[in-house]
Amino acid sequence: MSPKWHLIVRQSKFRHVYGQSLKAEQSYDDIRVSKVTWDSSFCAVNPKFLAVIVESSGGGAFLVLPLSKTGRVDKNYPLVVGHSGPILDIDWCPHDDNVIASGSEDCTAMVWQIPDHSLIRPVTDPIVVLEGHSKRVGIISWHPTTRNILLSAGSDNLIIIWNVGTGEPLISMEDHPDLIYSISWNRNGSLFCTTCKDRRLRVCDPRKREVVAVSVQKAGYGHLESFHNGNIFTTGFTRMSQRELGLWDPTNFEEPIALLELDTSNGVLLPYYDADANMVYLCGKGDSSVRYFEITEEPPYVHYLNTFSSKEPQRGMGFMPKRGVDVTKCEIARLFKLHDKKCEVITMTVPRKSDLFQDDLYPDTAGPEPAMEPDEWLDGRDEDPILMSLRDGYIPPKSRELKVAKKNVLDSRPSTRRSMSTLETNSLPPQLLERLLEELQNLKATVLSQEKRICDLENKLSQYTNGTD
Template identity: 65%
Template structure:
């Protein structure tokens, strides 16, 4: 009799389990849009979810530790005039998130470590360049402040968020709606899928297609799933791809190898309720002491349910084979270096002692003045300098700066008054 040979893999027994009820996020008005994005983004500090909103588009941001019921008056992030279609956390700053909207704009937001009392309505920068809705945004994996967007105008724009400029525009490569986009590991290439049923590999800096119209796939996997879109999540550390069907109730996962047959089915995690969207935790946000190799944030109609994927191990020691060094929060390149042609892999960190998120770091945007015909030859001067003329800063920017400073002063005056009242109460209480 012949014996079936089972392929050896340390990931054959990945165990998926939802968290307990008190560790879920309840009573969230998850967006009911039929858009194909994940509606959810997560990092080591925060969970962001696109929600139902009147009078424009909005999403909420929750600290990961704020589980349980979400107050109906919880502050939102709301500045768009139409529904938010996609959100993505910056990989190099855990307090910065970008949002794309049906109003044709992209907004970049600074999220404080504390929970704000009021909704956040002022983005750090608004990026305008698309003529139709913007449905896809994704940050560069290794270069600081580089953001890619794609819209229903069949156009791809790559932005320098630090200056608010569109530095690369790809507007003639797709004749139909762009379905999805991803960067390669070092951010030198992008891959797109399109309504015209073509998959393109593009060098964005050379603005040319380097591969398209693949005739035969190296592997073909038939999926027993509904007609809903599949949300793929790839972990390069373990070479595992997870497929989450939107409107489905399953997460299927496969191991990718360099030898035929290349794609190996591992298992399926199934639950009773279908998912409206899905967030995927970066590797540095996982609990290595529990051999956790993936964590998903599954959106229901009114809640978000974390699902933990672990590889059972008997030892309590750090498992080197499960956790190779992984991309950390420091960028390998500045935006100008990447746009000039440099390429670098992400800077890796060890997870041996776990990862502690860094404190709030502000994203500074320095908009270049369109009135300047020549690039500045010396160091940039402060707006407060008496030598700063209108050739350095526009009247609109000055008015925005004055508006911001005035709002800051007013908020500080209220804070001072509140503290003085509190101090007076303490003084009266001790008499």
């Protein structure tokens, strides 16, 4: 029987949003998705790449594919490897589509640079290794508006905020009495909120290094999203093991603004928030459906819209930033659903008859340019994301190399071949370095195209020789 809130639908441009799976040839097949027991999404996407945490012997690994590389993935396709334990969480940098961070059971976080083309060999050298946790690192989250600021949270109940440009820990917080389940920054990155095993919500001010608000009542909070109007959306379980949704005003944690019981399934609900449409997509681990809701300023605040269902249960989910959707098809969201051995692409579309750009569906959205530098944020400055128009779509720029400038090179680890070359290139003039990098990219592209041409010629030759036989 449908819950009562199923019937509460008001006039809305998102009322008829429908989900659709892309064709089988547009999915990614033969991916050995990690079987680690951890409540993370195991997947991260941006307008250039799909990244998936995979099964790996002798350490942790994740797969990175250019979005265009659909179909069957070669079992020998190179991976990103370097962690000595299973990887638990990955997150793409919002300000550089070629940079991704990972957290692992080996107690470290690592930051990686991914080349624009398909990987030819495994990526084994991270840009920087972040060491400061005494137990596994289960949560990784980039700051939404500041360059090179990364948050990590571990099973040591410790939160560390890093400047990955220097490899330094900037802020440490030990305010949680138990395991941290989930963390979400607010829109300008001045605060973040957390859920914890003690079943309380907390709002933290990292620069003051303090918890500024704690929920009064206990509940089974699992995951959360922070909204740009300051409210917090939570998913979790009641004492009777019912899954529930909550909407909270952090300035008044006495009672939730809205609290809805959903069902009795035991899969953790992962929420994904679309700030431009004020919509939330709920993806339950082990569910075969995605429910979506609209959040408004007036009661009942949380409006159920619809459910997209497919046959197989999901292991995890990736949510594309708005700049990666297809505006020519009125697509407002794109989700990457992980199965046991493949990744299926689901698009969410608003039906419109016109082929023109739909201004009301696509307000200016958060772009890839950071609004601040680390020092500005540390000094107390706050800035909203720098917005961009989607009228002409979004074309990702070429890779920009992230350099790590250690405060004291002598304190760093013994240099690998890669880090030595980085030190040497740091002394080159920026214009020359940029030209060399561009020539290197062009050379790689030429080699790849020649390899393909040679392969095509060899195939034609074998067909010819077989024919003459």
